[in-house]
Amino acid sequence: MICIKKVNKYYGKTKVLKGVDMEIRDGEIFGIIGHSGAGKSTLLRCINGLEDYKEGSILVNNKEIRTLNEKQLREMRKELGMIFQHFSLLERKTVFENIALPLECFKYSKEDINKRVLELLDLVGIKDKKDIKPRNLSGGQKQRVAIARALALNPKVLLCDEATSALDPNTTKSILALLKDINKKLGITIVMVTHQMEVIKQICTKVAIMEGGEVLEIGETEEIFLHNTKALRKLIGEDNIVLPQGTNIKILFPKGTSNESLITKMARDLDIDFSIVFGKLEKFRDDILGSLIINVSNKSGESVKRYLDNKGIIWEEIVND
Ligand SMILES: Nc1ncnc2c1ncn2[C@@H]1O[C@H](COP(=O)(O)OP(=O)(O)OP(=O)(O)O)[C@@H](O)[C@H]1O
Ligand SMILES: [Mg+2]
Incomplete structure:
Protein backbone atom coordinates (compact mmCIF):
# COMPACT_ATOMS: atom_id res chain seq x y z
CA MET A 1 0.00 0.00 0.00
CA ILE A 2 1.23 3.45 -0.95
CA CYS A 3 -0.30 6.24 1.07
CA ILE A 4 0.44 9.79 -0.03
CA LYS A 5 -0.80 12.66 2.14
CA LYS A 6 -0.58 16.41 1.55
CA VAL A 7 2.73 16.21 -0.27
CA ASN A 8 4.29 19.51 -1.31
CA LYS A 9 7.48 19.63 -3.31
CA TYR A 10 9.49 22.62 -4.50
CA TYR A 11 12.23 23.05 -7.09
CA GLY A 12 13.82 26.24 -5.82
CA LYS A 13 10.87 28.56 -5.27
CA THR A 14 8.58 26.75 -7.71
CA LYS A 15 6.00 24.48 -6.11
CA VAL A 16 5.71 21.42 -8.39
CA LEU A 17 3.58 19.18 -6.15
CA LYS A 18 0.70 20.88 -4.35
CA GLY A 19 -1.01 19.03 -1.55
CA VAL A 20 -1.02 15.67 -3.34
CA ASP A 21 -3.22 13.03 -1.69
CA MET A 22 -3.40 9.52 -3.10
CA GLU A 23 -3.95 6.00 -1.84
CA ILE A 24 -2.75 3.12 -3.99
CA ARG A 25 -3.93 -0.25 -2.73
CA ASP A 26 -2.16 -3.59 -3.09
CA GLY A 27 -2.88 -5.32 -6.38
CA GLU A 28 -4.30 -2.26 -8.14
CA ILE A 29 -3.30 -1.00 -11.56
CA PHE A 30 -3.34 2.69 -10.73
CA GLY A 31 -3.04 5.30 -13.48
CA ILE A 32 -1.73 8.83 -13.06
CA ILE A 33 -2.55 10.95 -16.09
CA GLY A 34 -1.90 14.60 -16.89
CA HIS A 35 -0.32 16.94 -19.39
CA SER A 36 3.40 17.60 -19.60
CA GLY A 37 4.68 19.33 -16.49
CA ALA A 38 1.80 18.14 -14.28
CA GLY A 39 4.28 16.64 -11.82
CA LYS A 40 3.69 12.95 -12.57
CA SER A 41 7.34 11.90 -12.86
CA THR A 42 8.26 14.01 -9.86
CA LEU A 43 5.64 12.23 -7.78
CA LEU A 44 6.87 8.81 -8.94
CA ARG A 45 10.45 9.77 -8.07
CA CYS A 46 9.34 10.85 -4.61
CA ILE A 47 7.68 7.46 -4.11
CA ASN A 48 10.91 5.57 -4.74
CA GLY A 49 13.09 8.06 -2.90
CA LEU A 50 14.96 9.43 -5.93
CA GLU A 51 13.60 12.85 -4.99
CA ASP A 52 13.06 14.37 -1.61
CA TYR A 53 9.82 16.07 -0.55
CA LYS A 54 9.74 18.76 2.08
CA GLU A 55 6.18 18.56 3.35
CA GLY A 56 3.60 15.82 3.73
CA SER A 57 3.93 12.07 3.95
CA ILE A 58 4.61 9.16 1.59
CA LEU A 59 4.22 5.78 3.23
CA VAL A 60 5.23 2.70 1.26
CA ASN A 61 4.30 -0.39 3.22
CA ASN A 62 4.06 1.80 6.30
CA LYS A 63 7.54 3.26 5.93
CA GLU A 64 7.97 7.01 5.54
CA ILE A 65 10.25 7.33 2.50
CA ARG A 66 11.76 10.64 3.58
CA THR A 67 13.08 9.22 6.84
CA LEU A 68 14.96 6.24 5.33
CA ASN A 69 18.76 6.28 5.24
CA GLU A 70 20.73 5.09 2.18
CA LYS A 71 20.83 1.46 3.33
CA GLN A 72 17.12 1.36 4.16
CA LEU A 73 16.32 3.04 0.86
CA ARG A 74 18.31 0.40 -1.00
CA GLU A 75 16.29 -2.32 0.72
CA MET A 76 13.05 -0.47 0.01
CA ARG A 77 13.89 -0.15 -3.71
CA LYS A 78 13.98 -3.94 -3.93
CA GLU A 79 10.24 -3.74 -3.45
CA LEU A 80 9.78 -1.03 -6.05
CA GLY A 81 10.66 -1.97 -9.64
CA MET A 82 10.74 0.84 -12.17
CA ILE A 83 10.51 1.14 -15.96
CA PHE A 84 10.85 4.19 -18.22
CA GLN A 85 9.90 5.50 -21.64
CA HIS A 86 13.39 4.97 -23.09
CA PHE A 87 14.05 1.60 -21.45
CA SER A 88 17.45 2.56 -19.91
CA LEU A 89 19.22 -0.64 -20.96
CA LEU A 90 23.00 -1.00 -21.02
CA GLU A 91 24.00 -1.20 -24.68
CA ARG A 92 27.25 -3.07 -24.07
CA LYS A 93 25.53 -5.90 -22.22
CA THR A 94 23.33 -8.68 -23.60
CA VAL A 95 19.67 -9.11 -22.74
CA PHE A 96 20.62 -11.78 -20.18
CA GLU A 97 23.26 -9.53 -18.57
CA ASN A 98 20.90 -6.56 -18.43
CA ILE A 99 18.27 -8.57 -16.57
CA ALA A 100 20.93 -10.07 -14.28
CA LEU A 101 22.18 -6.63 -13.12
CA PRO A 102 19.98 -6.12 -10.05
CA LEU A 103 20.61 -9.71 -8.95
CA GLU A 104 24.39 -9.20 -9.20
CA CYS A 105 24.02 -5.98 -7.28
CA PHE A 106 22.45 -7.88 -4.41
CA LYS A 107 25.09 -10.65 -4.64
CA TYR A 108 22.92 -13.54 -5.75
CA SER A 109 24.81 -16.75 -6.62
CA LYS A 110 25.56 -17.54 -10.28
CA GLU A 111 23.12 -20.46 -10.22
CA ASP A 112 20.31 -18.40 -8.73
CA ILE A 113 20.92 -15.64 -11.26
CA ASN A 114 20.82 -18.09 -14.14
CA LYS A 115 17.59 -19.65 -12.91
CA ARG A 116 15.86 -16.35 -12.19
CA VAL A 117 16.84 -14.70 -15.48
CA LEU A 118 15.55 -17.66 -17.49
CA GLU A 119 12.26 -17.53 -15.57
CA LEU A 120 11.94 -13.81 -16.30
CA LEU A 121 12.79 -14.20 -19.99
CA ASP A 122 10.02 -16.76 -20.19
CA LEU A 123 7.57 -14.51 -18.33
CA VAL A 124 8.08 -11.59 -20.72
CA GLY A 125 8.23 -13.81 -23.80
CA ILE A 126 11.74 -13.15 -25.17
CA LYS A 127 13.61 -16.35 -24.31
CA ASP A 128 15.14 -16.49 -27.79
CA LYS A 129 16.73 -13.02 -27.40
CA LYS A 130 18.87 -13.99 -24.41
CA ASP A 131 22.29 -13.35 -25.97
CA ILE A 132 21.41 -10.39 -28.15
CA LYS A 133 22.48 -6.78 -27.51
CA PRO A 134 19.69 -4.19 -27.03
CA ARG A 135 20.46 -2.36 -30.30
CA ASN A 136 19.21 -5.42 -32.20
CA LEU A 137 15.82 -5.41 -30.47
CA SER A 138 12.60 -3.60 -31.37
CA GLY A 139 11.18 -1.02 -28.96
CA GLY A 140 8.62 -3.48 -27.64
CA GLN A 141 11.29 -6.13 -27.04
CA LYS A 142 13.50 -3.57 -25.27
CA GLN A 143 10.63 -2.69 -22.95
CA ARG A 144 10.15 -6.42 -22.24
CA VAL A 145 13.81 -6.61 -21.16
CA ALA A 146 13.30 -3.56 -18.95
CA ILE A 147 10.20 -5.13 -17.40
CA ALA A 148 12.07 -8.37 -16.72
CA ARG A 149 14.92 -6.43 -15.10
CA ALA A 150 12.46 -4.44 -12.97
CA LEU A 151 10.87 -7.68 -11.76
CA ALA A 152 14.17 -9.45 -11.02
CA LEU A 153 14.10 -8.89 -7.26
CA ASN A 154 10.41 -9.79 -6.88
CA PRO A 155 9.16 -6.29 -6.16
CA LYS A 156 5.70 -5.71 -4.72
CA VAL A 157 5.19 -2.62 -6.85
CA LEU A 158 6.07 -1.76 -10.43
CA LEU A 159 6.36 1.97 -11.14
CA CYS A 160 6.01 2.78 -14.85
CA ASP A 161 6.91 6.23 -16.18
CA GLU A 162 5.48 6.64 -19.71
CA ALA A 163 6.39 3.00 -20.36
CA THR A 164 4.53 2.86 -23.67
CA SER A 165 4.93 6.44 -24.91
CA ALA A 166 7.73 5.56 -27.34
CA LEU A 167 5.90 2.57 -28.83
CA ASP A 168 3.49 2.23 -31.75
CA PRO A 169 -0.19 1.47 -30.98
CA ASN A 170 0.02 -2.29 -31.52
CA THR A 171 3.21 -2.69 -29.52
CA THR A 172 1.64 -0.53 -26.81
CA LYS A 173 -1.28 -2.94 -26.69
CA SER A 174 1.00 -5.96 -26.31
CA ILE A 175 3.06 -4.34 -23.54
CA LEU A 176 -0.13 -3.34 -21.70
CA ALA A 177 -1.41 -6.91 -22.05
CA LEU A 178 1.86 -8.15 -20.57
CA LEU A 179 1.61 -5.73 -17.62
CA LYS A 180 -1.98 -6.76 -16.98
CA ASP A 181 -0.92 -10.40 -17.08
CA ILE A 182 1.93 -9.74 -14.61
CA ASN A 183 -0.48 -7.92 -12.29
CA LYS A 184 -2.84 -10.88 -12.38
CA LYS A 185 -0.26 -13.68 -12.18
CA LEU A 186 2.07 -12.16 -9.59
CA GLY A 187 -0.35 -9.84 -7.78
CA ILE A 188 2.05 -6.92 -8.25
CA THR A 189 0.69 -3.40 -7.77
CA ILE A 190 1.30 -1.32 -10.88
CA VAL A 191 1.48 2.48 -10.98
CA MET A 192 1.21 3.78 -14.55
CA VAL A 193 2.25 7.36 -15.16
CA THR A 194 1.11 8.37 -18.63
CA HIS A 195 -0.33 11.05 -20.83
CA GLN A 196 -2.02 8.45 -23.05
CA MET A 197 -5.74 8.01 -22.41
CA GLU A 198 -5.62 4.59 -24.08
CA VAL A 199 -3.30 3.28 -21.35
CA ILE A 200 -5.79 4.30 -18.68
CA LYS A 201 -8.74 2.82 -20.55
CA GLN A 202 -7.02 -0.45 -21.35
CA ILE A 203 -5.59 -1.48 -18.01
CA CYS A 204 -6.10 0.91 -15.09
CA THR A 205 -8.63 0.08 -12.41
CA LYS A 206 -8.25 3.48 -10.80
CA VAL A 207 -7.01 6.79 -12.10
CA ALA A 208 -5.79 10.12 -10.75
CA ILE A 209 -5.96 13.16 -13.01
CA MET A 210 -3.18 15.68 -12.32
CA GLU A 211 -2.65 19.23 -13.49
CA GLY A 212 -0.12 21.84 -12.46
CA GLY A 213 1.08 19.76 -9.50
CA GLU A 214 -2.42 19.14 -8.18
CA VAL A 215 -4.67 16.12 -8.20
CA LEU A 216 -7.91 17.23 -9.83
CA GLU A 217 -9.74 13.96 -9.37
CA ILE A 218 -9.27 10.34 -8.27
CA GLY A 219 -11.65 7.45 -8.80
CA GLU A 220 -12.56 4.22 -10.51
CA THR A 221 -11.65 4.52 -14.19
CA GLU A 222 -15.08 3.39 -15.34
CA GLU A 223 -16.89 5.87 -13.14
CA ILE A 224 -14.80 8.80 -14.32
CA PHE A 225 -15.24 7.93 -17.99
CA LEU A 226 -18.89 7.03 -17.69
CA HIS A 227 -19.70 10.32 -15.98
CA ASN A 228 -17.27 12.20 -18.28
CA THR A 229 -16.31 14.34 -15.30
CA LYS A 230 -15.24 17.96 -15.47
CA ALA A 231 -11.60 17.05 -14.75
CA LEU A 232 -11.62 14.50 -17.57
CA ARG A 233 -13.18 16.94 -20.00
CA LYS A 234 -10.60 19.52 -19.02
CA LEU A 235 -7.82 17.00 -19.64
CA ILE A 236 -9.00 16.09 -23.12
CA GLY A 237 -10.25 19.58 -23.94
CA GLU A 238 -13.77 18.48 -24.73
CA ASP A 239 -17.02 20.18 -23.75
CA ASN A 240 -20.25 18.39 -22.99
N1 LIG B 1 15.21 18.71 -11.64
C1 LIG B 1 14.34 19.69 -11.81
N2 LIG B 1 14.66 20.96 -11.51
C2 LIG B 1 13.77 21.98 -11.65
N3 LIG B 1 12.51 21.81 -12.08
C3 LIG B 1 12.12 20.58 -12.41
C4 LIG B 1 13.01 19.45 -12.30
N4 LIG B 1 12.33 18.34 -12.68
C5 LIG B 1 11.10 18.75 -13.03
N5 LIG B 1 10.96 20.08 -12.86
C6 LIG B 1 9.72 20.86 -13.10
O1 LIG B 1 8.70 20.31 -12.32
C7 LIG B 1 7.46 20.30 -13.01
C8 LIG B 1 6.91 18.87 -13.06
O2 LIG B 1 7.75 18.07 -13.88
P1 LIG B 1 7.52 16.52 -14.14
O3 LIG B 1 8.68 16.03 -14.90
O4 LIG B 1 7.23 15.86 -12.86
O5 LIG B 1 6.21 16.55 -15.04
P2 LIG B 1 5.50 15.36 -15.82
O6 LIG B 1 4.07 15.42 -15.44
O7 LIG B 1 6.23 14.10 -15.58
O8 LIG B 1 5.66 15.83 -17.33
P3 LIG B 1 5.94 14.95 -18.65
O9 LIG B 1 4.60 14.42 -19.10
O10 LIG B 1 6.47 15.95 -19.64
O11 LIG B 1 6.93 13.89 -18.33
C9 LIG B 1 7.75 20.90 -14.37
O12 LIG B 1 7.35 22.23 -14.34
C10 LIG B 1 9.25 20.77 -14.52
O13 LIG B 1 9.75 21.80 -15.32
MG1 LIG C 1 7.26 12.79 -16.82
Whole structure:
Protein backbone atom coordinates (compact mmCIF):
# COMPACT_ATOMS: atom_id res chain seq x y z
CA MET A 1 0.00 0.00 0.00
CA ILE A 2 1.23 3.45 -0.95
CA CYS A 3 -0.30 6.24 1.07
CA ILE A 4 0.44 9.79 -0.03
CA LYS A 5 -0.80 12.66 2.14
CA LYS A 6 -0.58 16.41 1.55
CA VAL A 7 2.73 16.21 -0.27
CA ASN A 8 4.29 19.51 -1.31
CA LYS A 9 7.48 19.63 -3.31
CA TYR A 10 9.49 22.62 -4.50
CA TYR A 11 12.23 23.05 -7.09
CA GLY A 12 13.82 26.24 -5.82
CA LYS A 13 10.87 28.56 -5.27
CA THR A 14 8.58 26.75 -7.71
CA LYS A 15 6.00 24.48 -6.11
CA VAL A 16 5.71 21.42 -8.39
CA LEU A 17 3.58 19.18 -6.15
CA LYS A 18 0.70 20.88 -4.35
CA GLY A 19 -1.01 19.03 -1.55
CA VAL A 20 -1.02 15.67 -3.34
CA ASP A 21 -3.22 13.03 -1.69
CA MET A 22 -3.40 9.52 -3.10
CA GLU A 23 -3.95 6.00 -1.84
CA ILE A 24 -2.75 3.12 -3.99
CA ARG A 25 -3.93 -0.25 -2.73
CA ASP A 26 -2.16 -3.59 -3.09
CA GLY A 27 -2.88 -5.32 -6.38
CA GLU A 28 -4.30 -2.26 -8.14
CA ILE A 29 -3.30 -1.00 -11.56
CA PHE A 30 -3.34 2.69 -10.73
CA GLY A 31 -3.04 5.30 -13.48
CA ILE A 32 -1.73 8.83 -13.06
CA ILE A 33 -2.55 10.95 -16.09
CA GLY A 34 -1.90 14.60 -16.89
CA HIS A 35 -0.32 16.94 -19.39
CA SER A 36 3.40 17.60 -19.60
CA GLY A 37 4.68 19.33 -16.49
CA ALA A 38 1.80 18.14 -14.28
CA GLY A 39 4.28 16.64 -11.82
CA LYS A 40 3.69 12.95 -12.57
CA SER A 41 7.34 11.90 -12.86
CA THR A 42 8.26 14.01 -9.86
CA LEU A 43 5.64 12.23 -7.78
CA LEU A 44 6.87 8.81 -8.94
CA ARG A 45 10.45 9.77 -8.07
CA CYS A 46 9.34 10.85 -4.61
CA ILE A 47 7.68 7.46 -4.11
CA ASN A 48 10.91 5.57 -4.74
CA GLY A 49 13.09 8.06 -2.90
CA LEU A 50 14.96 9.43 -5.93
CA GLU A 51 13.60 12.85 -4.99
CA ASP A 52 13.06 14.37 -1.61
CA TYR A 53 9.82 16.07 -0.55
CA LYS A 54 9.74 18.76 2.08
CA GLU A 55 6.18 18.56 3.35
CA GLY A 56 3.60 15.82 3.73
CA SER A 57 3.93 12.07 3.95
CA ILE A 58 4.61 9.16 1.59
CA LEU A 59 4.22 5.78 3.23
CA VAL A 60 5.23 2.70 1.26
CA ASN A 61 4.30 -0.39 3.22
CA ASN A 62 4.06 1.80 6.30
CA LYS A 63 7.54 3.26 5.93
CA GLU A 64 7.97 7.01 5.54
CA ILE A 65 10.25 7.33 2.50
CA ARG A 66 11.76 10.64 3.58
CA THR A 67 13.08 9.22 6.84
CA LEU A 68 14.96 6.24 5.33
CA ASN A 69 18.76 6.28 5.24
CA GLU A 70 20.73 5.09 2.18
CA LYS A 71 20.83 1.46 3.33
CA GLN A 72 17.12 1.36 4.16
CA LEU A 73 16.32 3.04 0.86
CA ARG A 74 18.31 0.40 -1.00
CA GLU A 75 16.29 -2.32 0.72
CA MET A 76 13.05 -0.47 0.01
CA ARG A 77 13.89 -0.15 -3.71
CA LYS A 78 13.98 -3.94 -3.93
CA GLU A 79 10.24 -3.74 -3.45
CA LEU A 80 9.78 -1.03 -6.05
CA GLY A 81 10.66 -1.97 -9.64
CA MET A 82 10.74 0.84 -12.17
CA ILE A 83 10.51 1.14 -15.96
CA PHE A 84 10.85 4.19 -18.22
CA GLN A 85 9.90 5.50 -21.64
CA HIS A 86 13.39 4.97 -23.09
CA PHE A 87 14.05 1.60 -21.45
CA SER A 88 17.45 2.56 -19.91
CA LEU A 89 19.22 -0.64 -20.96
CA LEU A 90 23.00 -1.00 -21.02
CA GLU A 91 24.00 -1.20 -24.68
CA ARG A 92 27.25 -3.07 -24.07
CA LYS A 93 25.53 -5.90 -22.22
CA THR A 94 23.33 -8.68 -23.60
CA VAL A 95 19.67 -9.11 -22.74
CA PHE A 96 20.62 -11.78 -20.18
CA GLU A 97 23.26 -9.53 -18.57
CA ASN A 98 20.90 -6.56 -18.43
CA ILE A 99 18.27 -8.57 -16.57
CA ALA A 100 20.93 -10.07 -14.28
CA LEU A 101 22.18 -6.63 -13.12
CA PRO A 102 19.98 -6.12 -10.05
CA LEU A 103 20.61 -9.71 -8.95
CA GLU A 104 24.39 -9.20 -9.20
CA CYS A 105 24.02 -5.98 -7.28
CA PHE A 106 22.45 -7.88 -4.41
CA LYS A 107 25.09 -10.65 -4.64
CA TYR A 108 22.92 -13.54 -5.75
CA SER A 109 24.81 -16.75 -6.62
CA LYS A 110 25.56 -17.54 -10.28
CA GLU A 111 23.12 -20.46 -10.22
CA ASP A 112 20.31 -18.40 -8.73
CA ILE A 113 20.92 -15.64 -11.26
CA ASN A 114 20.82 -18.09 -14.14
CA LYS A 115 17.59 -19.65 -12.91
CA ARG A 116 15.86 -16.35 -12.19
CA VAL A 117 16.84 -14.70 -15.48
CA LEU A 118 15.55 -17.66 -17.49
CA GLU A 119 12.26 -17.53 -15.57
CA LEU A 120 11.94 -13.81 -16.30
CA LEU A 121 12.79 -14.20 -19.99
CA ASP A 122 10.02 -16.76 -20.19
CA LEU A 123 7.57 -14.51 -18.33
CA VAL A 124 8.08 -11.59 -20.72
CA GLY A 125 8.23 -13.81 -23.80
CA ILE A 126 11.74 -13.15 -25.17
CA LYS A 127 13.61 -16.35 -24.31
CA ASP A 128 15.14 -16.49 -27.79
CA LYS A 129 16.73 -13.02 -27.40
CA LYS A 130 18.87 -13.99 -24.41
CA ASP A 131 22.29 -13.35 -25.97
CA ILE A 132 21.41 -10.39 -28.15
CA LYS A 133 22.48 -6.78 -27.51
CA PRO A 134 19.69 -4.19 -27.03
CA ARG A 135 20.46 -2.36 -30.30
CA ASN A 136 19.21 -5.42 -32.20
CA LEU A 137 15.82 -5.41 -30.47
CA SER A 138 12.60 -3.60 -31.37
CA GLY A 139 11.18 -1.02 -28.96
CA GLY A 140 8.62 -3.48 -27.64
CA GLN A 141 11.29 -6.13 -27.04
CA LYS A 142 13.50 -3.57 -25.27
CA GLN A 143 10.63 -2.69 -22.95
CA ARG A 144 10.15 -6.42 -22.24
CA VAL A 145 13.81 -6.61 -21.16
CA ALA A 146 13.30 -3.56 -18.95
CA ILE A 147 10.20 -5.13 -17.40
CA ALA A 148 12.07 -8.37 -16.72
CA ARG A 149 14.92 -6.43 -15.10
CA ALA A 150 12.46 -4.44 -12.97
CA LEU A 151 10.87 -7.68 -11.76
CA ALA A 152 14.17 -9.45 -11.02
CA LEU A 153 14.10 -8.89 -7.26
CA ASN A 154 10.41 -9.79 -6.88
CA PRO A 155 9.16 -6.29 -6.16
CA LYS A 156 5.70 -5.71 -4.72
CA VAL A 157 5.19 -2.62 -6.85
CA LEU A 158 6.07 -1.76 -10.43
CA LEU A 159 6.36 1.97 -11.14
CA CYS A 160 6.01 2.78 -14.85
CA ASP A 161 6.91 6.23 -16.18
CA GLU A 162 5.48 6.64 -19.71
CA ALA A 163 6.39 3.00 -20.36
CA THR A 164 4.53 2.86 -23.67
CA SER A 165 4.93 6.44 -24.91
CA ALA A 166 7.73 5.56 -27.34
CA LEU A 167 5.90 2.57 -28.83
CA ASP A 168 3.49 2.23 -31.75
CA PRO A 169 -0.19 1.47 -30.98
CA ASN A 170 0.02 -2.29 -31.52
CA THR A 171 3.21 -2.69 -29.52
CA THR A 172 1.64 -0.53 -26.81
CA LYS A 173 -1.28 -2.94 -26.69
CA SER A 174 1.00 -5.96 -26.31
CA ILE A 175 3.06 -4.34 -23.54
CA LEU A 176 -0.13 -3.34 -21.70
CA ALA A 177 -1.41 -6.91 -22.05
CA LEU A 178 1.86 -8.15 -20.57
CA LEU A 179 1.61 -5.73 -17.62
CA LYS A 180 -1.98 -6.76 -16.98
CA ASP A 181 -0.92 -10.40 -17.08
CA ILE A 182 1.93 -9.74 -14.61
CA ASN A 183 -0.48 -7.92 -12.29
CA LYS A 184 -2.84 -10.88 -12.38
CA LYS A 185 -0.26 -13.68 -12.18
CA LEU A 186 2.07 -12.16 -9.59
CA GLY A 187 -0.35 -9.84 -7.78
CA ILE A 188 2.05 -6.92 -8.25
CA THR A 189 0.69 -3.40 -7.77
CA ILE A 190 1.30 -1.32 -10.88
CA VAL A 191 1.48 2.48 -10.98
CA MET A 192 1.21 3.78 -14.55
CA VAL A 193 2.25 7.36 -15.16
CA THR A 194 1.11 8.37 -18.63
CA HIS A 195 -0.33 11.05 -20.83
CA GLN A 196 -2.02 8.45 -23.05
CA MET A 197 -5.74 8.01 -22.41
CA GLU A 198 -5.62 4.59 -24.08
CA VAL A 199 -3.30 3.28 -21.35
CA ILE A 200 -5.79 4.30 -18.68
CA LYS A 201 -8.74 2.82 -20.55
CA GLN A 202 -7.02 -0.45 -21.35
CA ILE A 203 -5.59 -1.48 -18.01
CA CYS A 204 -6.10 0.91 -15.09
CA THR A 205 -8.63 0.08 -12.41
CA LYS A 206 -8.25 3.48 -10.80
CA VAL A 207 -7.01 6.79 -12.10
CA ALA A 208 -5.79 10.12 -10.75
CA ILE A 209 -5.96 13.16 -13.01
CA MET A 210 -3.18 15.68 -12.32
CA GLU A 211 -2.65 19.23 -13.49
CA GLY A 212 -0.12 21.84 -12.46
CA GLY A 213 1.08 19.76 -9.50
CA GLU A 214 -2.42 19.14 -8.18
CA VAL A 215 -4.67 16.12 -8.20
CA LEU A 216 -7.91 17.23 -9.83
CA GLU A 217 -9.74 13.96 -9.37
CA ILE A 218 -9.27 10.34 -8.27
CA GLY A 219 -11.65 7.45 -8.80
CA GLU A 220 -12.56 4.22 -10.51
CA THR A 221 -11.65 4.52 -14.19
CA GLU A 222 -15.08 3.39 -15.34
CA GLU A 223 -16.89 5.87 -13.14
CA ILE A 224 -14.80 8.80 -14.32
CA PHE A 225 -15.24 7.93 -17.99
CA LEU A 226 -18.89 7.03 -17.69
CA HIS A 227 -19.70 10.32 -15.98
CA ASN A 228 -17.27 12.20 -18.28
CA THR A 229 -16.31 14.34 -15.30
CA LYS A 230 -15.24 17.96 -15.47
CA ALA A 231 -11.60 17.05 -14.75
CA LEU A 232 -11.62 14.50 -17.57
CA ARG A 233 -13.18 16.94 -20.00
CA LYS A 234 -10.60 19.52 -19.02
CA LEU A 235 -7.82 17.00 -19.64
CA ILE A 236 -9.00 16.09 -23.12
CA GLY A 237 -10.25 19.58 -23.94
CA GLU A 238 -13.77 18.48 -24.73
CA ASP A 239 -17.02 20.18 -23.75
CA ASN A 240 -20.25 18.39 -22.99
CA ILE A 241 -22.39 18.61 -26.10
CA VAL A 242 -25.89 19.69 -25.15
CA LEU A 243 -28.75 21.61 -26.69
CA PRO A 244 -29.42 25.09 -25.29
CA GLN A 245 -33.17 24.52 -24.88
CA GLY A 246 -35.14 21.85 -23.01
CA THR A 247 -33.68 19.36 -20.52
CA ASN A 248 -30.58 17.34 -21.39
CA ILE A 249 -30.44 13.99 -19.63
CA LYS A 250 -27.48 11.65 -19.78
CA ILE A 251 -28.34 7.98 -19.37
CA LEU A 252 -25.51 5.67 -18.38
CA PHE A 253 -25.16 2.07 -19.40
CA PRO A 254 -22.63 0.48 -17.06
CA LYS A 255 -21.19 -2.95 -17.78
CA GLY A 256 -23.63 -5.83 -17.82
CA THR A 257 -26.66 -3.73 -18.68
CA SER A 258 -28.51 -3.99 -21.94
CA ASN A 259 -30.97 -1.16 -22.15
CA GLU A 260 -31.14 -0.84 -25.92
CA SER A 261 -34.91 -0.57 -26.02
CA LEU A 262 -35.19 1.61 -22.91
CA ILE A 263 -35.42 4.93 -24.74
CA THR A 264 -38.06 3.97 -27.26
CA LYS A 265 -40.10 2.18 -24.60
CA MET A 266 -39.90 5.22 -22.33
CA ALA A 267 -41.10 7.47 -25.15
CA ARG A 268 -44.11 5.21 -25.69
CA ASP A 269 -44.91 4.79 -21.98
CA LEU A 270 -44.71 8.52 -21.29
CA ASP A 271 -46.03 9.57 -24.69
CA ILE A 272 -43.22 12.06 -25.26
CA ASP A 273 -40.81 13.02 -28.04
CA PHE A 274 -37.09 13.23 -27.58
CA SER A 275 -33.93 13.94 -29.59
CA ILE A 276 -30.68 12.09 -29.28
CA VAL A 277 -27.92 14.61 -28.66
CA PHE A 278 -24.91 12.38 -28.18
CA GLY A 279 -24.11 8.73 -27.67
CA LYS A 280 -21.04 6.58 -27.39
CA LEU A 281 -19.82 3.11 -26.58
CA GLU A 282 -16.33 2.64 -25.18
CA LYS A 283 -14.15 -0.30 -24.28
CA PHE A 284 -12.64 -0.35 -20.79
CA ARG A 285 -10.41 -3.24 -19.85
CA ASP A 286 -12.73 -6.12 -20.76
CA ASP A 287 -16.05 -4.31 -20.65
CA ILE A 288 -18.08 -2.14 -22.96
CA LEU A 289 -19.67 0.91 -21.34
CA GLY A 290 -22.06 3.33 -22.97
CA SER A 291 -23.80 6.62 -22.45
CA LEU A 292 -26.51 8.52 -24.27
CA ILE A 293 -27.60 12.13 -23.91
CA ILE A 294 -31.23 12.84 -24.83
CA ASN A 295 -33.05 16.13 -24.98
CA VAL A 296 -36.70 16.45 -23.91
CA SER A 297 -38.92 19.44 -23.31
CA ASN A 298 -38.68 21.02 -19.86
CA LYS A 299 -42.28 19.92 -19.28
CA SER A 300 -41.38 16.23 -19.80
CA GLY A 301 -38.05 16.46 -17.94
CA GLU A 302 -39.43 15.63 -14.50
CA SER A 303 -41.48 12.62 -15.65
CA VAL A 304 -38.45 11.24 -17.53
CA LYS A 305 -36.31 11.51 -14.39
CA ARG A 306 -38.99 9.77 -12.31
CA TYR A 307 -39.36 7.05 -14.96
CA LEU A 308 -35.59 6.38 -14.99
CA ASP A 309 -35.46 6.33 -11.18
CA ASN A 310 -38.29 3.80 -11.04
CA LYS A 311 -36.42 1.55 -13.46
CA GLY A 312 -33.19 1.90 -11.46
CA ILE A 313 -31.36 3.49 -14.39
CA ILE A 314 -28.38 5.74 -13.65
CA TRP A 315 -28.81 9.22 -15.12
CA GLU A 316 -27.67 12.77 -14.64
CA GLU A 317 -28.87 16.09 -15.92
CA ILE A 318 -26.30 17.87 -18.06
CA VAL A 319 -26.18 21.63 -17.88
CA ASN A 320 -23.93 23.86 -19.92
CA ASP A 321 -20.56 24.55 -18.25
N1 LIG B 1 15.21 18.71 -11.64
C1 LIG B 1 14.34 19.69 -11.81
N2 LIG B 1 14.66 20.96 -11.51
C2 LIG B 1 13.77 21.98 -11.65
N3 LIG B 1 12.51 21.81 -12.08
C3 LIG B 1 12.12 20.58 -12.41
C4 LIG B 1 13.01 19.45 -12.30
N4 LIG B 1 12.33 18.34 -12.68
C5 LIG B 1 11.10 18.75 -13.03
N5 LIG B 1 10.96 20.08 -12.86
C6 LIG B 1 9.72 20.86 -13.10
O1 LIG B 1 8.70 20.31 -12.32
C7 LIG B 1 7.46 20.30 -13.01
C8 LIG B 1 6.91 18.87 -13.06
O2 LIG B 1 7.75 18.07 -13.88
P1 LIG B 1 7.52 16.52 -14.14
O3 LIG B 1 8.68 16.03 -14.90
O4 LIG B 1 7.23 15.86 -12.86
O5 LIG B 1 6.21 16.55 -15.04
P2 LIG B 1 5.50 15.36 -15.82
O6 LIG B 1 4.07 15.42 -15.44
O7 LIG B 1 6.23 14.10 -15.58
O8 LIG B 1 5.66 15.83 -17.33
P3 LIG B 1 5.94 14.95 -18.65
O9 LIG B 1 4.60 14.42 -19.10
O10 LIG B 1 6.47 15.95 -19.64
O11 LIG B 1 6.93 13.89 -18.33
C9 LIG B 1 7.75 20.90 -14.37
O12 LIG B 1 7.35 22.23 -14.34
C10 LIG B 1 9.25 20.77 -14.52
O13 LIG B 1 9.75 21.80 -15.32
MG1 LIG C 1 7.26 12.79 -16.82
